Amino acid sequence: MSKVEVYVTYKKSILDPQGQAITAATQKLGYAEIKDIRVGKYFEIEVDATAEESVSKVEEIAEKLLANPNMETYKVEVVD
Amino acid sequence: MSKVEVYVTYKKSILDPQGQAITAATQKLGYAEIKDIRVGKYFEIEVDATAEESVSKVEEIAEKLLANPNMETYKVEVVD
Numbered sequence: 001m002s003k004v005e006v007y008v009t010y011k012k013s014i015l016d017p018q019g020q021a022i023t024a025a026t027q028k029l030g031y032a033e034i035k036d037i038r039v040g041k042y043f044e045i046e047v048d049a050t051a052e053e054s055v056s057k058v059e060e061i062a063e064k065l066l067a068n069p070n071m072e073t074y075k076v077e078v079v080d
Numbered sequence: 081m082s083k084v085e086v087y088v089t090y091k092k093s094i095l096d097p098q099g100q101a102i103t104a105a106t107q108k109l110g111y112a113e114i115k116d117i118r119v120g121k122y123f124e125i126e127v128d129a130t131a132e133e134s135v136s137k138v139e140e141i142a143e144k145l146l147a148n149p150n151m152e153t154y155k156v157e158v159v160d
């Protein structure tokens with residue numbers, strides 16, 4: 001059993017209005033040191049396979065189901 | 081300038097219907113080795129402060145703004 005994490009974020013070239021809204025909220029709360037917040041999705045996946053097989057399966061799933069490859073990028077990491 | 085990442089997930093005791101729906105979708109696509117998917121939120125934050133100050137500021141913000149401490153837990157990590 002492997003545990004794999006996937007992080008999906010908008011590509012740098014894509015505007016992130018939710019992130020901008022949260023950044024603005026931090027400024028209103030007085031956190032002037034916060035310069036930028038970008039929002040993404042995070043998936044914890046349990047896979048019944050070796051670490052190597054898990055990564056290749058999860059990359060397929062990320063491409064098909066978890067991310068929109070036109071607008072988003074993703075990163076896959078094995079935790080254990 | 082520090083870069084800090086925040087991961088927000090539902091507590092283990094809280095049902096995650098979106099994660100269950102995605103898990104079911106992977107089964108329909110034929111990925112029988114996928115046992116469980118839990119969904120969370122992911123924030124990349126740029127802070128104009130030292131790593132140590134950044135973590136304490138971001139923990140405050142996570143508590144107030146990014147997570148609902150009744151239902152969610154969060155994890156803060158300095159990237160650089």
